Amino acid sequence: MYPVISKTTIAPGISRLEVEAPLIAKKRKPGNFVIVMPVEKGERIPLTIVESDPENGTITLIVQAIGKTTHIINKMEAGDHFIDVVGPLGEPTPIKNVGTVVCVGGGVGTAVIYPMAKALKEAGNRVIGIIGARNREMVILKNEMADCSDELHITTDDGSYGLKGFVTDALAQVIDENKTIQSVYTTGPLPMMKAVAEQTRKFELHTMASLNPIMMDGTGMCGACRVSVGGELKFTCVDGPEFDAHKVNFNELIQRNKTYFNQEKKSLDAYNEKCKTRGANV
Ligand code: FAD
Ligand code: NAD
Ligand code: FES
Numbered sequence: 001m002y003p004v005i006s007k008t009t010i011a012p013g014i015s016r017l018e019v020e021a022p023l024i025a026k027k028r029k030p031g032n033f034v035i036v037m038p039v040e041k042g043e044r045i046p047l048t049i050v051e052s053d054p055e056n057g058t059i060t061l062i063v064q065a066i067g068k069t070t071h072i073i074n075k076m077e078a079g080d081h082f083i084d085v086v087g088p089l090g091e092p093t094p095i096k097n098v099g100t101v102v103c104v105g106g107g108v109g110t111a112v113i114y115p116m117a118k119a120l121k122e123a124g125n126r127v128i129g130i131i132g133a134r135n136r137e138m139v140i141l142k143n144e145m146a147d148c149s150d151e152l153h154i155t156t157d158d159g160s161y162g163l164k165g166f167v168t169d170a171l172a173q174v175i176d177e178n179k180t181i182q183s184v185y186t187t188g189p190l191p192m193m194k195a196v197a198e199q200t201r202k203f204e205l206h207t208m209a210s211l212n213p214i215m216m217d218g219t220g221m222c223g224a225c226r227v228s229v230g231g232e233l234k235f236t237c238v239d240g241p242e243f244d245a246h247k248v249n250f251n252e253l254i255q256r257n258k259t260y261f262n263q264e265k266k267s268l269d270a271y272n273e274k275c276k277t278r279g280a281n282v
Pocket of ligand 1: 033045046047048049062063064065066067068069070071108111112211212213214215241257258260261264265267
């Protein structure tokens with residue numbers, strides 16, 4: 001059992017949870033994720049370890065409610081328990097001092113880019129952060145990203161905060177103004193990562209994308225998370241989650257992530273119905 005120590009809502013539908021998991025907190029490196037199971041008869045889902053505190057034995061997760069399992073997690077409160085938390089999983093982000101790097105996070109993908117940006121800054125890089133959200137309310141980790149960025153650009157789709165537009169609009173400006181960028185890191189919705197990859201390909205700018213396929217076991221056994229990278233089959237959970245964005249077949253991944261759309265919708269509808277009739281987190 002993994003107790004929730006604290007829980008806060010940081011944006012509509014997005015929660016930050018501090019979870020007791022001492023062994024994971026001790027071993028975790030930036031870029032690692034966990035696979036969690038909030039309830040006994042539920043599914044297991046992957047979540048990035050945003051931060052860890054080895055002294056207190058806790059890890060921090062940021063979760064956006066989109067389907068049944070993330071809705072269940074978002075309703076958890078301090079004192080509740082995860083049935084299982086497995087990790088740290090995945091290859092950590094290779095962190096080197098390369099000079100100037102750009103870290104681009106879209107929506108809740110900002111929770112994935114933040115630990116990478118922080119580690120890249122601590123390694124001595126000049127970090128240019130770009131984070132985007134639909135509107136002002138949905139911008140997350142603004143202060144944390146500001147703390148680890150030498151410059152931070154914020155975009156909102158509706159212009160209610162920062163630059164009006166997508167993260168790719170800010171990235172175009174940043175590339176235009178900085179001729180010494182060595183690497184770009186990106187996480188967020190798949191169409192966004194695909195757009196970032198197309199943009200940086202023109203400038204032959206090395207770009208890494210942290211992918212979010214469907215996962216099950218997280219140990220390279222089931223094949224659920226397979227992706228095509230440079231024509232080769234890779235398992236995101238053990239070979240990734242970060243890959244050379246210019247080699248990722250994003251169209252295939254976008255298609256694969258829609259595989260269970262009808263079942264996921266049915267499952268969320270049934271869960272919401274049960275919550276209405278039987279209350280709380282059934
Ligand atoms: P499902 O029942 O699986 O339903 C998801 C459905 O929502 C799908 O049909 C999909 O098409 C649809 N959908 C996808 N994106 C959106 C959207 N933005 N708005 C509306 N619908 C959408 N998520 C986090 O919140 N925080 C993290 O730190 C995080 N880290 C991840 C790290 C890795 C390595 C991976 C692979 C994924 C990560 N994710 C993270 C994504 C998270 O695992 C999924 O959101 C989760 O598995 C969804 O489970 P569910 O049961 O709630 O939804
Ligand atoms: P969203 O739809 O609100 O988009 C966030 C931002 O991404 C937008 O404000 C915009 O700046 C940018 N963006 C979106 N579509 C774009 C496009 N076509 N071109 C250029 N920029 C674009 O995002 P959300 O609802 O917060 O969802 C976040 C997504 O991140 C989800 O799909 C989720 O599955 C994914 N995610 C990925 C990871 C990962 O490990 N890579 C982890 C968590 C979540
Ligand atoms: Fe099963 Fe990666 S999640 S192989």
